[in-house]
Amino acid sequence: MSQRDVQQAQHEREDIVLQMNEVSKVIKGKAIVDKLSFQIRKGEIVGLLGPNGAGKTTTIRMMTGLIRMSEGDIEVQGHSIKKNFKSAIAHIGAIIENPEFYPYMTGLDNLRQYERMTDDVDDDRIDEVVQLVGLQEAMNKKVRSYSLGMRQRLGIAQALLQRPKLLILDEPTNGLDPAGIREMRDYMRTIAEVEGISILISSHMLSEVEQICHRAVVIQNGKLVTVTELGAENSVSEEVTLTFRVDAIEPAIAIAHGTEGIQVVRTDFIRDQLTVTMNNKNVPELVGALGAAGVGLYRIEENRQSLEEDFLKWTGGNRIA
Amino acid sequence: MHNLKRLVVNEWLKLFKKRSFFVPYALLIGMSFIVGYVIHSFAAGMFGSVYDFTVTMSYIQGLGQVVTIMAIIGSSGIVAKEYSQGTIKFLLIRARSRTSILASKYITALIYGLSLTLATAVALFISGSIWFGFSGAEGRWVDVLGSLGYSYVYTVVYITLAFMIGILTTSGGATIGITMLMLMLDKTIIQKEFYKYMLFPNLDLSVYTDGGAPLPGMTLSFSIVMLAVYVLLFLLAGFVVFRRRDVA
Ligand SMILES: Nc1ncnc2c1ncn2[C@@H]1O[C@H](COP(=O)(O)OP(=O)(O)O)[C@@H](O)[C@H]1O
Ligand SMILES: [Mg+2]
Numbered sequence: 001m002s003q004r005d006v007q008q009a010q011h012e013r014e015d016i017v018l019q020m021n022e023v024s025k026v027i028k029g030k031a032i033v034d035k036l037s038f039q040i041r042k043g044e045i046v047g048l049l050g051p052n053g054a055g056k057t058t059t060i061r062m063m064t065g066l067i068r069m070s071e072g073d074i075e076v077q078g079h080s081i082k083k084n085f086k087s088a089i090a091h092i093g094a095i096i097e098n099p100e101f102y103p104y105m106t107g108l109d110n111l112r113q114y115e116r117m118t119d120d121v122d123d124d125r126i127d128e129v130v131q132l133v134g135l136q137e138a139m140n141k142k143v144r145s146y147s148l149g150m151r152q153r154l155g156i157a158q159a160l161l162q163r164p165k166l167l168i169l170d171e172p173t174n175g176l177d178p179a180g181i182r183e184m185r186d187y188m189r190t191i192a193e194v195e196g197i198s199i200l201i202s203s204h205m206l207s208e209v210e211q212i213c214h215r216a217v218v219i220q221n222g223k224l225v226t227v228t229e230l231g232a233e234n235s236v237s238e239e240v241t242l243t244f245r246v247d248a249i250e251p252a253i254a255i256a257h258g259t260e261g262i263q264v265v266r267t268d269f270i271r272d273q274l275t276v277t278m279n280n281k282n283v284p285e286l287v288g289a290l291g292a293a294g295v296g297l298y299r300i301e302e303n304r305q306s307l308e309e310d311f312l313k314w315t316g317g318n319r320i321a
Numbered sequence: 322m323h324n325l326k327r328l329v330v331n332e333w334l335k336l337f338k339k340r341s342f343f344v345p346y347a348l349l350i351g352m353s354f355i356v357g358y359v360i361h362s363f364a365a366g367m368f369g370s371v372y373d374f375t376v377t378m379s380y381i382q383g384l385g386q387v388v389t390i391m392a393i394i395g396s397s398g399i400v401a402k403e404y405s406q407g408t409i410k411f412l413l414i415r416a417r418s419r420t421s422i423l424a425s426k427y428i429t430a431l432i433y434g435l436s437l438t439l440a441t442a443v444a445l446f447i448s449g450s451i452w453f454g455f456s457g458a459e460g461r462w463v464d465v466l467g468s469l470g471y472s473y474v475y476t477v478v479y480i481t482l483a484f485m486i487g488i489l490t491t492s493g494g495a496t497i498g499i500t501m502l503m504l505m506l507d508k509t510i511i512q513k514e515f516y517k518y519m520l521f522p523n524l525d526l527s528v529y530t531d532g533g534a535p536l537p538g539m540t541l542s543f544s545i546v547m548l549a550v551y552v553l554l555f556l557l558a559g560f561v562v563f564r565r566r567d568v569a
Pocket of ligand 1: 027032050051052053054055056057058059569
């Protein structure tokens with residue numbers, strides 16, 4: 001390995017905030033999480049996506065040391081959750097399922113609890129995170145009187161207090177109304193920007209993950225289904241599926257069949273439509289060939305399989321709540 | 322050490338910030354005065370001085386056991402409530418070991434028991450000085466401290482027992498129920514050799530002061546060793562389970 005490769009590898013390792021290595025959780029002989037591996041890089045917002053019961057909360061509980069791993073290990077900033085819990089967890093802030101506080105204490109008293117459990121956090125930091133989630137007015141009210149949305153925000157404040165490298169949120173919009181969901185999304189964007197940290201958001205709703213995450217880790221029955229980049233729709237992929245509407249369908253089919261690298265997927269004689277898959281760079285060539293043969297073109301449409309369809313396919317469709 | 326102290330402050334505040342925090346103190350202080358008044362009114366010759374009164378009333382057979390009951394009720398939720406409220410999740414995802422978190426809870430429960438014991442002692446002393454006066458007062462402080470010591474040992478054993486049950490059951494109600502049941506049964510003595518190795522006959526160390534023993538062959542040091550063994554066993558069970566348990 002050259003000096004440069006070594007540096008490169010070093011650099012990549014430093015860039016990884018959380019690494020899951022073949023993590024399993026077996027309860028009563030059943031693998032609730034099954035050999036799960038994925039990573040979260042610096043500054044990335046990752047969605048942990050899967051239908052209800054897929055094992056998202058179980059995975060997050062293992063990341064935060066609330067439950068033991070049956071197999072595998074998780075590293076946070078290079079520290080093993082199993083062997084060096086305190087160093088590893090120091091880089092994580094999390095809300096697991098509902099944020100639960102001491103209801104008879106004020107928001108401030110609750111935050112002070114976690115301040116006293118953390119090194120190097122002072123009242124200024126409390127002010128900072130409270131401002132970030134916009135709870136200044138509610139700090140001296142008892143948590144008992146908080147709405148769910150306020151408790152979520154206090155939960156985020158609690159998680160950010162120790163300046164974590166990774167923020168983990170388990171179904172953060174569960175139970176919130178549309179306005180609350182929108183607000184939550186804004187907070188997450190702000191946090192990623194202001195605090196410059198990685199965020200892991202678990203969700204059973206694709207639309208939610210799609211709107212905010214850079215990447216989605218899709219799991220089903222505790223197993224990894226796929227890891228997919230999001231926001232990639234705008235990039236041009238190699239293979240495209242196009243539907244042509246023409247004035248004469250037969251010569252169009254003949255031309256398509258006669259051109260190398262084009263598969264005819266569907267023909268519709270009633271609407272004079274022809275659907276083909278082909279390499280993106282050959283599209284001008286086909287259009288030219290049609291023009292040269294005197295075939296009139298009314299429109300060309302791209303058939304894009306949406307992420308929604310993919311997600312339904314990955315997770316077996318009907319099981320999604 | 323600094324970290325542990327901060328954890329203890331946290332646990333104390335969790336008790337202190339409850340609106341019901343002062344209720345057991347008020348009850349015990351109220352009882353101290355009422356008992357003094359009642360005895361003064363109906364059996365004025367019973368105690369020669371404030372020291373007599375304070376020593377006797379501090380015993381387990383006096384208000385000592387009431388202090389223990391209050392301590393059990395007050396500290397029963399110290400572990401169990403974290404589970405039932407769900408606050409255990411935010412508690413355990415910090416850069417602090419489960420051992421030190423649990424230790425801070427145990428220390429806080431002991432401090433709570435001690436504060437109830439001392440508050441009651443002070444109230445008894447004031448009540449006694451009002452109704453029975455200071456005649457024949459020389460050298461009796463030792464007796465007062467002894468009496469408080471015996472009661473506090475009894476309270477500590479029960480706090481430890483309740484602490485373990487709270488961890489095992491994660492239910493405040495079950496903790497109070499089981500511990501109180503044992504507290505009610507602990508005066509029964511079975512006249513069998515093996516019974517001296519049980520917890521109950523060893524609980525009240527004051528029985529040895531006038532040369533007696535609950536069962537033949539029992540001594541003060543024997544009981545102290547037995548209590549220490551039981552307390553360590555309860556703590557061992559509690560800490561092992563708390564450290565290993567999945568929080569789901
Ligand atoms: N302590 C447990 N004992 C047995 N089964 C469990 C336990 N915790 C979770 N499960 C099961 O594991 C599966 C995954 O649960 P969970 O991680 O909560 O899913 P998700 O958060 O993705 O909805 C579910 O089928 C659930 O019933
Ligand atoms: Mg879940």
